[in-house]
Amino acid sequence: MPYNTIMNEVVLEISSICVACDNCRLICPENAIVTNGQEYLIDHWSCTLCGLCIEVCPVDCIKETTLT
Numbered sequence: 145m146p147y148n149t150i151m152n153e154v155v156l157e158i159s160s161i162c163v164a165c166d167n168c169r170l171i172c173p174e175n176a177i178v179t180n181g182q183e184y185l186i187d188h189w190s191c192t193l194c195g196l197c198i199e200v201c202p203v204d205c206i207k208e209t210t211l212t
Contacts, residue, residue: 152210155188156197159205168197168206 158168158177162184169177169184176190177197186197186206198206 152212153188154193154208154210156186156191156193156206157209158184158186159207161203162205163203165202167200167202171196171200 164179164182164184166179169179172191173194173196174190174192176187176192178185178187193208198204
């Protein structure tokens with residue numbers, strides 16, 4: 145679990161089926177989506193759960209989840 149999360153916190157996660165299209169990163173108003181090459185990650189502290197990234201994802205790889 146990332147160090148910057150709270151137990152039972154609702155967050156967005158990008159799954160391994162991501163095709164690295166960059167749509168999510170470009171639309172995020174909080175710049176909460178970062179990449180280290182081909183892997184995309186959502187910074188849970190910056191993300192406001194607006195859902196814009198979910199709407200533009202062509203492969204539906206961004207999901208809401210609860211950290212336990």
